[in-house]
Amino acid sequence: MPTQGPQKRLLGSLNSTSTATPHLGLATNQTGPWCLQVSIPDGLFLSLGLVSLVENVLVVIAITKNRNLHSPMYSFICCLALSDLMVSISLVLETAIILLLEAGALVTRAALVQQLDNVIDVLICGSMVSSLCFLGVIAIDRYISIFYALRYHSIVTLPRARRAIVGIWVASIFFSTLFITYYNHTAVLICLVTFFLAMLALMAILYVHMLTRAYQHAQGIAQLQKRQGSTRQGFCLKGAATLTIILGIFFLCWGPFFLHLTLIVLCPQHPTCSCIFKNFNLYLVLIIFSSIVDPLIYAFRSQELRMTLREVLLCSW
Numbered sequence: 001m002p003t004q005g006p007q008k009r010l011l012g013s014l015n016s017t018s019t020a021t022p023h024l025g026l027a028t029n030q031t032g033p034w035c036l037q038v039s040i041p042d043g044l045f046l047s048l049g050l051v052s053l054v055e056n057v058l059v060v061i062a063i064t065k066n067r068n069l070h071s072p073m074y075s076f077i078c079c080l081a082l083s084d085l086m087v088s089i090s091l092v093l094e095t096a097i098i099l100l101l102e103a104g105a106l107v108t109r110a111a112l113v114q115q116l117d118n119v120i121d122v123l124i125c126g127s128m129v130s131s132l133c134f135l136g137v138i139a140i141d142r143y144i145s146i147f148y149a150l151r152y153h154s155i156v157t158l159p160r161a162r163r164a165i166v167g168i169w170v171a172s173i174f175f176s177t178l179f180i181t182y183y184n185h186t187a188v189l190i191c192l193v194t195f196f197l198a199m200l201a202l203m204a205i206l207y208v209h210m211l212t213r214a215y216q217h218a219q220g221i222a223q224l225q226k227r228q229g230s231t232r233q234g235f236c237l238k239g240a241a242t243l244t245i246i247l248g249i250f251f252l253c254w255g256p257f258f259l260h261l262t263l264i265v266l267c268p269q270h271p272t273c274s275c276i277f278k279n280f281n282l283y284l285v286l287i288i289f290s291s292i293v294d295p296l297i298y299a300f301r302s303q304e305l306r307m308t309l310r311e312v313l314l315c316s317w
Contacts, residue, residue, distance in 0.1 A: 035275035038282045042095050045285070049092035052291040056081040056088065059299045062308040069305060072161035073141050077298050079165050080134040084291030086127035091288060094120050118180060126176035128287065131294075132199045133168045135250065138298060143206045146213060189261045196258040204247055246297060253290030257283040 059081040063069045097116065145152050182188050260276065260283055267273040299305055 037278045040281040045095040048288045049088040052088035055295045056085040058309055059295050062305050066308040072156045075161050076134055076138050083127050083131040084294055087291050090120055090123040121180045122176050125179050126172045129176055130172035136199045136202050139203045139206045146210050186265050189265050193258050193262050249293050253286045
């Protein structure tokens with residue numbers, strides 16, 4: 001089981017500081033005195049994981065409970081919540097097992113720990129892949145709803161949405177198993193980084209195009225109302241702010257993790273890259289933070305979903 005200084009983590013397959021990556025020839029100790037390593041306490045993993053757990057469980061319950069939310073769009077949002085939920089559960093479970101092992105409260109064979117390590121790694125990797133997929137699918141769904149509004153309900157039907165959802169889950173589990181099994185091959189890391197860049201490019205292109213179309217629509221309305229200046233400027237600022245939040249959160253939360261993987265391929269022996277490798281836990285925290293923010297961006301902005309949540313919470317009391 002790989003170690004990271006005083007902090008042990010089960011998730012070591014994609015961490016370059018692990019001693020389990022001989023094929024890549026990684027340097028684990030070649031860092032200078034200037035290297036800054038951010039210490040992430042296990043309690044922070046547990047706290048953020050539990051917050052994400054509660055948020056995403058509420059989203060799943062609200063969408064499941066309200067029949068008006070049983071549409072393709074909310075089905076994708078529900079699956080995004082499930083993916084984020086899996087990220088939270090996996091990392092919380094991992095941290096809890098580590099704490100139990102370190103405290104001596106859990107004693108087991110090394111072979112069993114290794115098997116558990118592999119299972120948790122597959123769950124985490126699969127949930128990450130599925131989260132990125134559903135973020136891309138949500139962007140595609142919104143794009144179709146704007147550019148093909150009259151044909152939206154004939155294009156995005158529940159049967160098609162269900163097939164897409166099943167396909168994403170099956171593909172995520174299959175490819176995550178392959179990724180974890182062959183994690184020490186450079187081709188696997190290149191595939192993961194390429195997948196992230198493809199999702200980032202897809203979301204950027206679609207959301208920028210949607211913003212452009214919406215701006216042109218608002219411009220036409222403003223010309224009819226002869227109030228071009230304030231209307232166009234106000235819409236442009238609001239749309240740009242929304243776009244910045246969506247893409248900014250996506251890039252800031254997921255970017256460092258995939259930068260980590262990129263540097264494993266590009267400069268595994270360089271001292272600067274080795275310093276970046278030591279902050280692997282920080283990149284996992286950012287991914288958990290993404291699972292906390294996703295419901296705020298994609299789910300809780302819906303008034304009907306908020307009303308359903310209020311009913312669920314009031315009934316629970």
